[in-house]
Structure formats: structure tokens, C-alpha cells
Amino acid sequence: MKNDGPLKSRRRFLGAAAAATAGALATLTGCGKNEVEAFLQHNFRELSKEDLKQVIARLEQDAKRKYGKHITIGNEPALQGVIFGYALDLSRCIGCRRCAKACVKENNPSRDPQIEWIRVLQMNKDEGVDIAHADPYYNPETVPQEGRFYMPVQCHQCRNAPCTKVCPVGATWMERDGMVVVDYNWCIGCRYCMAACPYGARRFNWGEPAIPAEEINPVTHYLGNRPRPKGVVEKCTFCIQRVRKGRYPACVEICPTGSRKFGDLADPKSEIRYILENKRVFIFKEELNTKPKFFYFYGV
Amino acid sequence: MSIPSLHRFPGRVLRWGWFLAAMACLGAQDIQVPPPPFTEGIFPCTACHDGTNLKVNRQRRELKDMHSDIVLKHGPESRWCLDCHDPLNRDRLHLASGELIPFTVSYELCGQCHGEKLRDWRAGVHGKRTGSWNGQKQYLLCVNCHNPHSPHFQALKPMPPPVTPGSIQRKGGAL
Amino acid sequence: MEMLRAFARFAADSLGRMLSGNRYYYAWVGFLLLLIAAGSAAYLGQLRDGLIVTHMRDQVSWGFYIGNFTFLVGVAAAAIMLVIPAYVYDWEPIREITILGEVLAVSALVMCLCFVLVDIGRPDRFWHILPLVGRLNFPTSMLAWDVIVLNLYLLLNWFVVTYLLYCGYTRIHYVKAIVLPLVLFSIPMAVSIHTVTAFLFNGLASRPFWNSAILAPRFLASAFCSGPAILLVLLQILRKVTSLRIKDEAIFKVAELMAYTMGFTLFLTFAEAFKEFYSNTEHLVYTKYLWFGLQGHHTLVPFAWASAGCGLAAFLLLLVPRTRKNWVTLNIGCALIYASVYIEKGMGLIIPGLTPDPLGEIYVYTPSLTELLVAAGIFGVGFLVFTLMLKVAVPIMLGEMTIPSD
Numbered sequence: 001m002k003n004d005g006p007l008k009s010r011r012r013f014l015g016a017a018a019a020a021t022a023g024a025l026a027t028l029t030g031c032g033k034n035e036v037e038a039f040l041q042h043n044f045r046e047l048s049k050e051d052l053k054q055v056i057a058r059l060e061q062d063a064k065r066k067y068g069k070h071i072t073i074g075n076e077p078a079l080q081g082v083i084f085g086y087a088l089d090l091s092r093c094i095g096c097r098r099c100a101k102a103c104v105k106e107n108n109p110s111r112d113p114q115i116e117w118i119r120v121l122q123m124n125k126d127e128g129v130d131i132a133h134a135d136p137y138y139n140p141e142t143v144p145q146e147g148r149f150y151m152p153v154q155c156h157q158c159r160n161a162p163c164t165k166v167c168p169v170g171a172t173w174m175e176r177d178g179m180v181v182v183d184y185n186w187c188i189g190c191r192y193c194m195a196a197c198p199y200g201a202r203r204f205n206w207g208e209p210a211i212p213a214e215e216i217n218p219v220t221h222y223l224g225n226r227p228r229p230k231g232v233v234e235k236c237t238f239c240i241q242r243v244r245k246g247r248y249p250a251c252v253e254i255c256p257t258g259s260r261k262f263g264d265l266a267d268p269k270s271e272i273r274y275i276l277e278n279k280r281v282f283i284f285k286e287e288l289n290t291k292p293k294f295f296y297f298y299g300v
Numbered sequence: 301m302s303i304p305s306l307h308r309f310p311g312r313v314l315r316w317g318w319f320l321a322a323m324a325c326l327g328a329q330d331i332q333v334p335p336p337p338f339t340e341g342i343f344p345c346t347a348c349h350d351g352t353n354l355k356v357n358r359q360r361r362e363l364k365d366m367h368s369d370i371v372l373k374h375g376p377e378s379r380w381c382l383d384c385h386d387p388l389n390r391d392r393l394h395l396a397s398g399e400l401i402p403f404t405v406s407y408e409l410c411g412q413c414h415g416e417k418l419r420d421w422r423a424g425v426h427g428k429r430t431g432s433w434n435g436q437k438q439y440l441l442c443v444n445c446h447n448p449h450s451p452h453f454q455a456l457k458p459m460p461p462p463v464t465p466g467s468i469q470r471k472g473g474a475l
Numbered sequence: 476m477e478m479l480r481a482f483a484r485f486a487a488d489s490l491g492r493m494l495s496g497n498r499y500y501y502a503w504v505g506f507l508l509l510l511i512a513a514g515s516a517a518y519l520g521q522l523r524d525g526l527i528v529t530h531m532r533d534q535v536s537w538g539f540y541i542g543n544f545t546f547l548v549g550v551a552a553a554a555i556m557l558v559i560p561a562y563v564y565d566w567e568p569i570r571e572i573t574i575l576g577e578v579l580a581v582s583a584l585v586m587c588l589c590f591v592l593v594d595i596g597r598p599d600r601f602w603h604i605l606p607l608v609g610r611l612n613f614p615t616s617m618l619a620w621d622v623i624v625l626n627l628y629l630l631l632n633w634f635v636v637t638y639l640l641y642c643g644y645t646r647i648h649y650v651k652a653i654v655l656p657l658v659l660f661s662i663p664m665a666v667s668i669h670t671v672t673a674f675l676f677n678g679l680a681s682r683p684f685w686n687s688a689i690l691a692p693r694f695l696a697s698a699f700c701s702g703p704a705i706l707l708v709l710l711q712i713l714r715k716v717t718s719l720r721i722k723d724e725a726i727f728k729v730a731e732l733m734a735y736t737m738g739f740t741l742f743l744t745f746a747e748a749f750k751e752f753y754s755n756t757e758h759l760v761y762t763k764y765l766w767f768g769l770q771g772h773h774t775l776v777p778f779a780w781a782s783a784g785c786g787l788a789a790f791l792l793l794l795v796p797r798t799r800k801n802w803v804t805l806n807i808g809c810a811l812i813y814a815s816v817y818i819e820k821g822m823g824l825i826i827p828g829l830t831p832d833p834l835g836e837i838y839v840y841t842p843s844l845t846e847l848l849v850a851a852g853i854f855g856v857g858f859l860v861f862t863l864m865l866k867v868a869v870p871i872m873l874g875e876m877t878i879p880s881d
Contacts, residue, residue, distance in 0.1 A: 039599065043610045079434075097459040113468045113527060121834060131835035132760060136462065142455030153834060162681060168618035169603040170610045186610075188603050189526075189596020192618050194536040198681030200833040204536060204596065207470060207527035230525045231596025246432040256445075256456070258427040264434065271424040271433075279425075288680045299425070465532035465838045470524050 034058055043170060044183040044222070055185070056222060063227055067211065071218040073226045076244040078177035084238055085178075085265040085272040085293045086249075087281070088152060091300040092259040095120055095143040095150030102254035103154075106239060107225040108217055110209030117203065117236040118251060120152040129284070154251075155180065155201040155236035156284070156292030163193035163202065172233070177244070178265075178293050179237050181223035187232040194233060198285050202235045238262070265293065275299075331422065333441045336403040343403070345390035356387045373450045375413075384409060384448070410442045417442075484878055485644045489867040492876065496866065504862060507855045514852010517845045518593060526596055528845040534838035535829045539846040540594035542821025543853070546701075547583045547590065548672045549694065549820065551628065553702015554580035555665035556732060558658055572710065572721055573658070574639055574872065577632045578864045579706055580665075584629040586857035593849050617675035624671050628664045631657060636864070643871040645878045669694050676828065684761035684828040687750075693743045700736040700789075701816035703729050704809040711806070717869050727800055730808070734793035737812060741786055744819075764837070765827040774839050778822045786815035 041047075041055060056073045063071045100118040109115035121134035125147050134151075144150065157180050164172050164180060171187040174180045194202045208230045220226035221241035228234050239249035243262075247253075252260040263270035275281065279297040336343075348354060348366075360380045363370070372380065386392045392400040393409045401408050411418030420426035424437050427445060431438035442448070496504075521528050531538045554576035561573045592598050603609040604622055613619040635657050642649040673691035680686050707726055713719050751762040763769055765779045792798045792808035799805055831837045842850075870876035 043603075046610070082434075094453075094456060095458055096456045097461070100462070101459050112471070114463045116462050119462065119834060131833075132757060132831070134835045136834065136836065137464065139458065139461050141457065143458045144455065162679065166616050166618065166675075166679070168612055168616045168622065169600075170612045171603075186600070186603060187597065188600045190591075190594070190618065191536045191596070192616070192675070194533065195829070196679050196681055198833050200533070200836075203533055205525070206468065206529075206532065207525040210471075233596075243433065246434045248429060248431070248433055253428075253430045256428065257453070258429060258445075261425050261429060262433060267434075271429075274420075274423045275425055299420070465534050468527065468532060470527045 034061070038185070041185050043186045045170075045173070052222075059185075059222075059226065067213045067216055067227065069213045069216050069218060071216065071220055071226070074219070074221045074241060076221065076241075078175050079244060081266055083178045083265045083293070084157070084243060085263060085270075085276070085295070086157075086238065086252075087261045087272055087275045087279075087295045087297050089257075089259040089261070089299040090149060090151060090296050091298045092257045093120075093150045093152060093255075094257055095122055095138065095145075095148070096256065098254045098256060099152055099251035099260065102250045103236070105215070106217055106242075106250035107236075108211055108220065108227050109203070109234065110205060110207075110211060110228075111215070112210045113205075113207045115203045115205070115209075115234070117201075117234075118152050118154045119200070120150055122148050122150055125149050151296070152251075153199055153201065153284070154294070155197075155238075156199055156290065156294035157236075157238060159291035159293065160289055162196040162198065162288075162290065166192045166196045168192065175223070175240075179223075179240050180235075181237055181240065182233055182235065183223070184226070184228045184232045184234065189231040189233065191233065198288050198290060202233050204233050205230050259299075331407075331439050332436075333404070333407075333439050334444060336406065336441060337444060338403075343391070345385075349390035351388070358382060358387060371450045373452065374448065404441075406448070407442050410446075410448075481645050481878060482641065485641050488644070488876065488878075492867050492870065493863045500866075504859065507859045507862065510855030511852050511859065514849045514855060517848035518852065521593070521845055521849065522598070526594075528843060530840055530843040530846070532838060532840075534832040534836050535826065535840040537594075537825055537829060538840050539821065539842035539850060540590050542825045543850055544587050544590040544594070545672060545694075545824065546817055546820035547587045547857075548625070548669055549698030549816070550702040550705065551580045551583035551587065551625075552665040552669040552695070552698045553700075554583075554632070554706075555662050556699055556703045556729060557706070558662060558665075560728065560732075572725060574636060574868060575709065575713075575865070576703075576706055577636045577661075578861060578868055579702070579709075580632045581629065581636060581864065582857045582861035583702075584625060584632070585860050586853050587625060588629075589853040589856055590850075593853070617671060617678055620671045621668075621675055624664065624668045628661070628668050631661055631664060635661070636868070640868055640871050643874075644876060666695065669698050676824070681833055682828045683758040685824075687747065689743055689747055693740065693747070696736050696740040696743055697816045697819060700733045700740055701812055703733055704813045707733075707809050708806060711802070713865075713869060718873055719869055723800075726805075730793050730799050730805055733808075733812060734790060734799065737786060737790040737793065737815075740816075741783075741790060744783070744786075760831055761827045764830055765823060769831070770837060772837055772839050774841065775822055775826060778818050782815045782818040782823055784815075785811040786819075789815060 037054075037058060042051075044052075047055060052075060056075065059073055060071060063069070063073075097120050100116050100120060103118050104111075104116055107117065109117065119136050121131075121136050122138040122145070123130055123134050127133060129151065138145070138148075157174070157178055159174070159178075161174060161180050164174060168190060169186060169188055172180060172182045172193055189204070191204055194204060205228055209228055211227065216227065217225060219241060221237075221244070224237045224240035239247075239251075242249060248262055249260075252262045261271050261275055263272035265272055265276075267273065275297055276295065279299055281295045281297040283292060284294075284296060360378075363381075367381075384393050386394040386400055389400060392402060393406060394400050395409060396412055407418060407421065411421075417426050421439075421442070424439075427440055427442075429437070446453075529538065529540075554573075557573045557576035592601065595601070604611060604619075606613065606623075611619045611622065613623065635654060639649055639654065670691050673694040676682070676685040677687065677690040707729060710721050710726055714721050748762065748766075751759050760769060764772070765775050768774075768776050789808045789811035792804050792811070798808070826840055830840070867876070
């Protein structure tokens with residue numbers, strides 16, 4: 001959402017000041033115009049349409065230079081009246097991790113150092129959801145293992161998100177259609193949001209991200225899967241680049257047992273509403289009142 | 301379970317019956333699904349089961365001459381082929397009512413016992429989900445995922461676990 | 476105009492004082508510069524490769540840097556230990572040395588800001604946190620509050636110190652109406668910086684170890700007992716190497732107050748431990764990891780008990796008048812308090828709060844060499860600021876450095 005009114009004149013002034021500073025800095029430091037513009041870029045929510053176009057063009061250029069591949073950075077806004085919801089069937093998940101790997105293929109996280117947005121926990125059926133004894137590193141010959149069940153965890157896109165509350169610079173916020181997003185060019189990497197997240201859903205680019213060029217997904221969104229720089233936080237965005245075009249998130253489509261369901265909470269005829277109304281649904285760490293849009297249920 | 305023999309009905313009744321059944325099937329074809337995943341060359345079944353050379357044998361037995369590759373492990377011990385495959389028209393499956401359905405809407409047959417799953421499937425919450433959440437969902441037949449003769453899923457090999465945090469190091473060695 | 480010239484004189488003279496001294500001075504400053512050089516080299520590596528050169532990872536995303544930051548906020552807040560008796564209770568013996576407490580506060584705050592700067596992933600985007608120019612998420616984010624109160628407190632202390640020293644230099648009596656309100660204001664400010672820092676941990680429901688109402692009082696209590704420890708040692712050194720007169724009374728009083736606050740700290744620690752062990756909920760895992768280890772991981776255990784032991788010993792040494800008034804035991808007590816609170820703020824607060832992580836994983840964090848070197852460099856910076864300011868402050872306080880009359 002773009003700010004108007006009192007902020008508009010401030011923005012115009014700052015914009016002029018920034019342009020003047022940029023010119024001066026570029027001359028003085030010998031840095032390219034691109035670097036100086038990157039340094040002075042403001043929060044996504046405060047950029048004008050023209051500014052954003054320039055930013056995107058510059059980022060596409062940078063990506064071309066870094067990976068030798070042409071990518072497009074989209075900026076599709078939230079669809080009107082839509083609020084996305086997600087449900088995961090714990091009785092059907094077999095822990096095969098195809099969701100985690102499909103997510104990696106779709107969302108351009110760093111391969112080295114490795115980042116995976118989805119983490120699958122193996123737990124014991126006779127203990128239920130007992131995080132203290134969860135194991136994300138299971139690697140048996142086949143899954144599911146006898147007596148175990150599997151619980152994938154990713155960003156819950158909370159309505160009462162603790163992470164957006166604590167960000168000191170407002171680099172992360174909830175979009176109108178429900179996704180909690182990060183402006184990778186505004187994040188200062190303080191990792192307060194990571195401390196605040198009760199689901200361990202956020203990831204940090206500790207080192208310079210490295211992705212082999214042939215593995216880059218060139219269809220990206222500014223707030224979603226565009227390649228990230230070093231030193232910023234990232235996480236699942238319900239594949240914002242897909243869902244705003246009517247597609248399902250990559251993890252939903254790849255799941256071989258159909259454990260993952262997704263849809264528009266505002267549409268009474270959607271699958272997600274059907275599940276919430278007909279199945280036994282629970283919320284992970286419900287007592288923390290995060291009011292997430294990610295639900296677990298038992299379909300069998 | 302004995303299947304009612306259709307031979308006692310006069311010819312014209314049978315023809316009307318086929319017509320009505322066909323109409324019913326068309327009506328039931330409300331969900332776009334891929335074609336049934338037949339083994340190469342196995343369909344149409346009536347190529348062999350044409351009612352002349354191969355006599356209908358309703359005796360429950362283990363098949364030895366043909367279709368011996370099919371392992372039947374679906375439900376109770378008493379289950380066998382002609383519970384689902386129509387004895388008189390092998391190009392069709394038959395419902396409990398006797399109504400015949402083509403393989404393209406085999407979910408109607410599955411849904412007779414697995415009604416809850418059929419209901420969920422129609423709503424879009426059962427099975428692999430692809431397509432468009434706000435438009436045309438892509439559906440699969442039950443048999444695209446579940447082997448109707450031996451539906452129990454095989455265990456899969458899991459994809460590799462994530463790396464442990466301790467193993468993440470700066471490129472070129474740790475400090 | 477007159478004042479501007481006088482101030483320029485003051486600045487120039489101060490610079491002169493900072494750049495000259497005896498060989499011990501040069502050796503000390505040289506050593507600090509060495510530390511800073513080592514820290515800078517390590518930090519350059521961190522700038523180049525990213526925070527991957529630390530041992531922080533997603534599972535334990537804050538570590539040594541934030542631990543030091545938290546401890547030093549406490550030290551900065553503790554400068555007020557001297558202000559309260561000096562100005563509120565009008566206790567003369569302490570009055571003249573409050574300026575030293577404020578110099579300590581300034582140095583500690585500089586270190587705090589440095590530790591934050593080296594901890595963030597994008598120091599080049601530091602300006603994003605500035606109000607108006609950037610986008611400060613005030614009042615929702617506690618870090619935004621921390622930015623404001625820490626900088627305000629730094630500005631306050633720096634201004635009071637500079638003003639008092641300038642007045643001393645120009646032999647003008649300081650205007651009480653300027654100084655007294657600011658000094659009195661610094662009392663709630665000091666409480667606020669440590670309360671806000673405590674709230675930034677306290678407010679996170681995702682970390683049950685931190686999500687305790689008792690955290691802010693604990694922070695204040697441990698800050699008030701550890702901060703003055705450095706000061707007491709410093710005062711004794713200053714008494715020896717300069718002709719600065721500091722009454723024994725003043726030192727013993729501060730030591731006595733430290734004893735009470737350490738006692739209170741121990742009580743609060745015990746109260747926390749009781750709640751965790753008696754209620755025995757699943758949230759016990761964090762406390763257990765700290766004091767007894769978990770699933771075979773015992774890295775923090777010796778430190779936890781050492782911290783408690785040092786704290787208790789220091790409490791007794793400073794409480795009993797005979798050991799408090801004995802210089803040997805007094806200094807041992809100061810060292811023990813410093814060690815106890817330093818361990819408690821870093822290893823005893825940050826790490827158990829993050830281990831196990833929200834999905835139950837235990838990642839054993841220990842600082843990397845880079846983190847140790849950068850921290851050493853920052854301590855070098857802090858001590859250097861402290862030394863340089865004292866190099867000017869002490870002569871002025873002694874009347875040895877005044878504006879030449881021309």
C-alpha cells in the first residue's frame with residue numbers, strides 16, 4: 001500500500017535530496033550509479049510506481065550480471081478480497097521431503113550455504129506433537145517409518161505476527177492477501193524477527209548466497225523468490241509469485257500424497273474452507289495467539 | 301457376492317439399458333480427468349473377452365493363464381475381479397446397482413465404498429492438487445495414484461535431510 | 476563568539492592532552508590500538524564473507540555480540556549508581572566523581588553501538604533505522620525504542636561531561652539549572668535503557684526462557700551491581716597515579732550498594748529457578764540446558780555454576796564490612812561480580828533463550844575466533860574512549876588543566 005498525503009511531499013523532497021546525494025556520492029566515491037541508487041533505495045511501501053520500475057530494472061540487471069541469466073522480477077499486487085490459507089494433513093504426510101526440495105527449486109534460496117524454507121519434523125505417534133523430541137534430520141531407507149509421523153513446518157503467515165511487530169525498520173509486514181513478506185533491500189539483518197518467530201520459519205543469509213545459474217527460477221516476484229543478497233532474512237511467502245497468478249504454491253503441487261491444501265479463506269466454496277469446516281483442525285502453538293493462516297488437520 | 305445375469309432380459313431392454321447407462325455416465329462426467337492409465341494394449345478388454353471364445357467363468361479363483369501379474373489385495377478375502385469388472389461387458393465396471401460405468405469415471409465405483417474420500421475428492425481436498433486455486437483445478441482419477449488391485453502405497457525413499465547448522469561454514473574453510 | 480573560541484581552545488587542548496603522556500600511557504594506548512587493529516582485521520573478514528564467519532546460525536541467531544551488548548547496556552545504566560547518592564541524597568563524597576561514572580557510561584554506550592553495528596547483516600543499511608530519513612518502527616518495535624533511548628542517554632551523558640569539563644577548563648562555575656535537571660533526568664533514563672533492553676527479550680512469546688516478567692528487574696539489579704565494579708577499580712587506580720582525591724567513604728558506600736543489588740540479583744535468580752523447576756512444565760528445557768545440560772550437551776553448565784558461585788562469593792565479600800573495607804577482598808569482590816554478571820548476561824541469558832530452538836533442535840553455540848577478535852577490538856575502542864576522556868577529565872578535575880589567560 002502506497003502512502004499518500006502528508007508523506008507525499010516528504011517523499012518528493014527526500015527523493016530530490018536523494019537524487020542530488022546520489023549524484024554527489026557517485027562522483028566522489030567513484031562507485032557506479034547502480035550501487036549508489038541501491039544504497040539510497042527506500043522501503044518498498046514508500047516507493048512510487050516510477051521508482052519501483054527503476055528499482056526492478058536495476059535488480060534484474062544485477063541478477064543478470066551475477067548469475068548470467070535473465071530473470072524477470074514481477075510486482076503483482078494482492079488480488080482483491082483474497083486471503084490465502086493453507087492446511088496440511090498430518091495423517092497423510094509421509095515425510096518424503098519432496099515439498100522442501102520443490103520449494104528450493106521454485107524460490108531461489110542459496111544452495112551453499114544451504115537454505116531450505118520447509119523443515120519436516122519426525123515425531124513419535126505415541127507422543128504426539130512433542131517438539132522436544134522432534135528430529136528434522138531423519139534419513140531412513142524409506143518413509144513413513146513405523147510408529148512415526150511427520151510434520152512439515154514453514155512460515156505460518158500469522159495475522160498477529162510477532163515478527164512484523166519487532167522489526168525495527170519495518171522491513172517485514174503482512175500484505176493485504178495475507179502473506180507476510182520481507183523487503184530484501186530494506187532489511188538490515190538484525191535478526192530480531194528470527195528471535196521472535198515461534199515456528200523457526202525464518203532463514204538468514206549468513207554468507208553470500210550461491211545458486212548454480214541453471215537452477216535459477218527466472219520467474220520471480222520482488223517480495224518473494226527473487227535472488228536475495230547476503231545479510232538479509234527470507235522465508236516462505238506461500239509462493240507469492242505463483243498464487244497471485246492463480247497457481248498453487250510449489251509445495252502443494254508436488255506433494256505425492258495430497259497432504260497439502262491451499263486456497264482463498266474468503267471464498268466459502270474453497271478447499272481450505274471445506275477443510276476448516278469439516279476436518280479436525282489444530283493450530284501449532286495456538287496458545288501464543290499468533291492467529292496463523294497455516295493449519296494442521298487430520299484427514300484420515 | 302453373485303452378479304445378476306443380464307441374459308434373462310430381452311434384447312430391447314438390454315439396449316435401452318445400455319443407452320440409459322451411457323447417459324448416466326455422461327452426466328457423471330462432470331470432472332475433467334486424465335484418461336485411465338491402462339497398461340499398453342490391454343484395452344479394449346472386449347478384444348479378447350468378446351463373449352464367444354472366452355466363456356464367462358464366475359468361479360472365484362487365482363488367475364493363471366492371463367492377468368497373472370495382477371496381485372489382488374484390496375479389501376476382504378472374498379473380494380475378486382468380477383466384483384468390479386462387469387462379467388458380460390469387460391469394457392465396463394459395474395456398480396452395486398448393476399449400472400455399468402466406463403473406466404473414465406471409475407471414481408464412481410471407488411466412491412461406493414470410499415464415499416467420504418469421493419466427497420472430499422470432488423471438493424478438491426483429497427489427492428494431489430495442481431491447477432488453479434481460483435479457476436480450473438486439475439483432477440486425477442483415483443487410479444492415477446492408487447493401484448485399484450493393490451492400493452496400499454509403497455514406502456518412498458525420503459529426499460535428503462537439511463544440513464546441520466554446524467556444518468555450514470564459510471567457503472574455503474572455517475575460522 | 477567568545478564561547479566558540481574558548482571551546483575551540485578547550486578542544487585543541489584536550490586533543491593535546493590525549494596525544495601526550497608518559498611511557499605507561501603510550502604503552503596502554505598502544506596495546507588498545509593493537510586490540511582495535513586485530514578487531515578491525517577480523518571485522519573486515521566479516522564484512523567480506525558475511526556473518527557466516529561467526530558461529531551464529533539460524534538455530535541460534537544471536538550470540539556473543541548481543542550478549543556483550545546486553546552486558547554493556549547494564550554497565551552504562553550503572554553510572555547512575557553514583558548519581559543517585561551524589562545528587563539525590565546530596566552526598567558530597569561522591570559528587571565530584573560522578574563525572575567519572577558518566578565517562579564510563581559514554582564509553583560503555585559507544586561499545587554498545589559498536590556491538591550492534593557488527594551484529595547486523597547489513598551495516599551499510601544502518602541509516603534505515605534513523606527516524607525521518609529511514610523508517611523507524613516506533614512505537615511497536617522494542618528495538619526502535621532501544622535505538623532512541625540509548626542514543627538519547629549517550630547524548631545526555633556526553634553533553635553533561637563535556638559541559639562540566641568545559642566549565643572546569645574555563646574556570647566558569649557550571650550553571651546548576653542546566654546540569655542538575657539533566658543529571659536528575661539521567662536517572663530515569665538509565666533505568667529506561669536497561670528496561671527497554673530487557674523488554675526486547677521479554678516481549679518475545681516464542682522464547683519462554685526470556686518471556687518472564689522478572690526479566691526487567693533482573694537486568695536492572697545485575698546492571699547496578701556490575702557497572703560500578705569497573706568504576707571502583709578505576710577509582711583506586713586513579714587515586715594512585717594521579718593526585719585525584721577520592722574518599723574511602725565514597726568507595727565503600729558504592730561497594731555496599733553493590734552488595735545489596737547483588738543480593739537482590741541472587742534472589743531474583745533463585746525466584747526464576749524455583750518457578751521453572753517447581754512448575755516443571757515443558758519450558759523447563761531452557762533452564763535445564765543452562766544449569767544441568769540437555770541430551771548430552773553440557774557446554775554452558777560450568778559457566779552457569781561459576782557465575783552463580785562468583786556472585787554469591789562477591790555478595791558475601793561486599794556485604795561483610797570487614798571484607799568490604801579490606802582493599803584486597805574488595806577488589807576480589809569487584810572482579811567476581813564483574814565475571815558473574817558478564818557470564819550471566821551472555822552465556823546465561825542469550826544462549827539458553829535460544830537453545831533449544833523453536834522446533835526443539837539443540838545447536839551448541841560457542842563464539843568463533845572472529846567474534847572474539849571483533850569483541851576484543853570493540854572493548855579496545857571502549858577502553859580507548861574511556862582513557863582519552865579521562866586523560867582530559869582528571870587534569871581538569873584537579874585544576875591542572877585550565878584555559879590560558881590571554
